[in-house]
Amino acid sequence: MSTTEYEGVMELDIEGIEQSALHQVGPTEMETRDLSVWFGHRKVLEGVNISFPKQTVTALIGPSGCGKSTFIRTLNRLHELIPGAALAGAVLYEGQDIYDGDVDPVHIRLKIGMVFQKPNPFPSMTIRGNVLSGLKLSGMKRDNHDDIVEQTLTAAGLWNEVKDRLGNAAGDLSGGQQQRLVIARALAVQPHVLLMDEPCSALDPASTLKIEETIRELSKEVTIIIVTHNMQQAVRVSDYTAFFLAEEGSPGHVVEQGATTEIFGNPQEQRTLDYVNGRFG
Amino acid sequence: MSTVTFDPASLEQLQQQKSTRPWRKKPTKFTASVSLAVVIPALIVAALFVTSDIPVPILMVVIYLPLQLIASAVAALITRGTRGVADSMIIVNAIGASLFSVIVLASVIGSLIVRGLRALSPHFLFQNSVYISPSTPLDYGGIGHSLVGTLLIVFIASLISVPIGVATAVYITEVRGRAVPYVRFFVQAMSGVPSVVAGLFILTIVVATGAFNQSAFAGGLAYAILMLPTVARTAEEVLKLVPDDLRTGALALGSTRARTVLRVVLPAARTGIVTAIILGVARVIGETAPLLLAAGNNDQTVVNPFGSPISSVPTYIFNNVALPYPDAVARAWGSALVLIILVAILFTLARVLGRGRVSR
Ligand SMILES: Nc1ncnc2c1ncn2[C@@H]1O[C@H](COP(=O)(O)OP(=O)(O)OP(=O)(O)O)[C@@H](O)[C@H]1O
Ligand SMILES: [Mg+2]
Numbered sequence: 309m310s311t312t313e314y315e316g317v318m319e320l321d322i323e324g325i326e327q328s329a330l331h332q333v334g335p336t337e338m339e340t341r342d343l344s345v346w347f348g349h350r351k352v353l354e355g356v357n358i359s360f361p362k363q364t365v366t367a368l369i370g371p372s373g374c375g376k377s378t379f380i381r382t383l384n385r386l387h388e389l390i391p392g393a394a395l396a397g398a399v400l401y402e403g404q405d406i407y408d409g410d411v412d413p414v415h416i417r418l419k420i421g422m423v424f425q426k427p428n429p430f431p432s433m434t435i436r437g438n439v440l441s442g443l444k445l446s447g448m449k450r451d452n453h454d455d456i457v458e459q460t461l462t463a464a465g466l467w468n469e470v471k472d473r474l475g476n477a478a479g480d481l482s483g484g485q486q487q488r489l490v491i492a493r494a495l496a497v498q499p500h501v502l503l504m505d506e507p508c509s510a511l512d513p514a515s516t517l518k519i520e521e522t523i524r525e526l527s528k529e530v531t532i533i534i535v536t537h538n539m540q541q542a543v544r545v546s547d548y549t550a551f552f553l554a555e556e557g558s559p560g561h562v563v564e565q566g567a568t569t570e571i572f573g574n575p576q577e578q579r580t581l582d583y584v585n586g587r588f589g
Numbered sequence: 590m591s592t593v594t595f596d597p598a599s600l601e602q603l604q605q606q607k608s609t610r611p612w613r614k615k616p617t618k619f620t621a622s623v624s625l626a627v628v629i630p631a632l633i634v635a636a637l638f639v640t641s642d643i644p645v646p647i648l649m650v651v652i653y654l655p656l657q658l659i660a661s662a663v664a665a666l667i668t669r670g671t672r673g674v675a676d677s678m679i680i681v682n683a684i685g686a687s688l689f690s691v692i693v694l695a696s697v698i699g700s701l702i703v704r705g706l707r708a709l710s711p712h713f714l715f716q717n718s719v720y721i722s723p724s725t726p727l728d729y730g731g732i733g734h735s736l737v738g739t740l741l742i743v744f745i746a747s748l749i750s751v752p753i754g755v756a757t758a759v760y761i762t763e764v765r766g767r768a769v770p771y772v773r774f775f776v777q778a779m780s781g782v783p784s785v786v787a788g789l790f791i792l793t794i795v796v797a798t799g800a801f802n803q804s805a806f807a808g809g810l811a812y813a814i815l816m817l818p819t820v821a822r823t824a825e826e827v828l829k830l831v832p833d834d835l836r837t838g839a840l841a842l843g844s845t846r847a848r849t850v851l852r853v854v855l856p857a858a859r860t861g862i863v864t865a866i867i868l869g870v871a872r873v874i875g876e877t878a879p880l881l882l883a884a885g886n887n888d889q890t891v892v893n894p895f896g897s898p899i900s901s902v903p904t905y906i907f908n909n910v911a912l913p914y915p916d917a918v919a920r921a922w923g924s925a926l927v928l929i930i931l932v933a934i935l936f937t938l939a940r941v942l943g944r945g946r947v948s949r
Contacts, residue, residue, distance in 0.1 A: 418843030432856035
């Protein structure tokens with residue numbers, strides 16, 4: 309096969325790249341140091357060092373099974389819920405290791421919110437109840453619930469579709485609407501970091517664009533880490549990109565990371581070039 | 590290359606279209622052979638029923654079922670070839686088996702109605718049995734006191750066994766502590782405790798020690814022992830069905846384990862938990878032996894759960910059904926009918942309550 313066949317893929321959104329390049333690099337919000345992760349005796353990630361500057365969007369890309377979800381779940385201490393889970397190294401949030409003995413995981417998860425690949429609204433609650441569920445579950449006090457519901461649903465691009473039926477069951481929404489609902493739910497507790505694991509994989513192109521707008525908008529206040537298989541999406545929304553890879557039989561690791569413009573425009577590694585151009589994975 | 594265009598029917602024609610179900614059309618051969626397969630065995634059995642005096646159950650199982658199997662197989666062979674034969678066997682057997690259970694249930698209820706209906710009347714439900722002797726005609730007296738007793742005892746048993754049972758299930762599925770295998774084994778073993786043993790146990794440690802009289806409370810304790818395993822095991826099964834995504838989702842919002850269970854997992858499983866409770870109640874409500882031992886008997890209406898022995902519907906039935914007075918026996922059957930209706934009401938209630946799924 310000739311390389312020209314991939315030129316279509318190479319036509320990236322230059323405007324987006326230029327915009328993200330303009331983004332100021334701020335202080336670091338989160339950072340991992342030599343992070344390795346195990347499921348039982350199987351090491352699935354090795355020596356991951358990434359830092360996430362405040363109020364930026366970082367895209368995690370890489371082929372299926374290379375450990376992106378596993379990585380993202382170590383960042384808010386969800387990984388430890390799996391029996392047999394283990395890790396080494398450190399995850400720093402505002403300079404503190406979140407795995408320190410005296411750190412309360414509940415507190416960490418409140419600051420570091422998450423949106424999952426599969427929408428998981430609470431079936432026993434209404435749409436409104438779902439948006440506010442984080443407040444109830446974490447015991448957080450915030451006034452003006454009506455405003456919170458409207459703001460977060462608007463931010464998630466769902467307000468117009470549900471404003472007349474906030475009292476309906478969340479399960480009555482379509483899959484894409486449910487996903488936007490759980491994004492609103494995650495925003496209602498005002499996290500400082502938002503982890504998103506392929507948040508758009510169940511969405512149509514229009515909702516995807518809405519979510520991407522939301523991500524750009526949110527990144528003015530929140531640090532966002534997003535896993536995506538969609539290269540265009542990575543280019544459109546992220547300032548930084550980390551490319552994960554698990555080579556045959558060995559644990560996943562970061563092959564290359566840096567500004568999104570660099571990773572997509574001028575990667576240093578052949579494997580990165582191949583991957584972002586769709587040549588494997 | 591020329592394009593083939595499809596000439597659409599005129600709008601008028603389209604508007605006059607009638608909806609049909611083409612997949613329901615069957616070949617004539619099919620209709621004919623299937624109706625023969627239904628009619629012939631039924632006719633033969635009807636004829637035998639009239640001419641001979643083979644008992645009906647034997648007639649149905651030994652003659653009708655094989656006949657029907659053969660007839661359906663032949664019909665299937667004609668219409669669908671050999672492939673249809675196995676299908677027809679399965680269908681006939683499935684219908685036969687479901688009919689069988691419906692018939693069993695119907696005949697139980699039927700016999701209750703035949704023998705007990707004449708005892709039923711408003712006063713039968715509301716009056717108690719003070720001044721009533723076994724020979725008193727049906728115009729007087731009732732099982733109001735037994736109904737109150739049964740409800741009180743079941744209520745007490747639920748009050749004890751539901752929280753413990755659900756908590757046990759939560760321990761097994763949510764806390765997943767180290768003792769889970771032992772707890773599960775214990776619950777399983779408990780479901781094997783014969784009801785009379787539960788009654789004896791309470792009689793020995795609660796009544797004989799003088800801690801409490803024979804009473805609704807003591808009866809409720811005995812019932813609770815029997816209810817607990819059913820509630821715990823059903824609730825466990827139901828909690829297992831709650832997807833892990835919901836638990837992770839709640840935890841990711843900064844929820845504690847306890848809040849996750851109380852606000853997300855249990856509400857998501859609410860219908861199932863109600864079912865667990867109902868199954869527990871249904872398990873015990875007819876148990877007689879534990880109440881004979883732990884609750885005793887009384888002709889008066891008792892509402893104090895601790896004070897004195899108390900009547901209940903099963904013990905009332907037990908005490909009356911073998912008496913040599915037709916009216917007393919009718920009362921016993923009538924009570925059994927009431928008991929069954931009570932269970933039916935409970936199940937319906939569970940359905941209705943379980944339906945409202947969403948809360949704020
Ligand atoms: N609960 C688990 N128990 C054991 N192994 C697991 C578990 N979850 C993931 N793994 C393993 O860890 C590795 C990384 O999985 P992970 O889900 O992180 O991949 P991913 O990069 O998110 O893939 P995808 O793009 O398909 O979502 C895989 O080899 C997977 O088999
Ligand atoms: Mg994944």
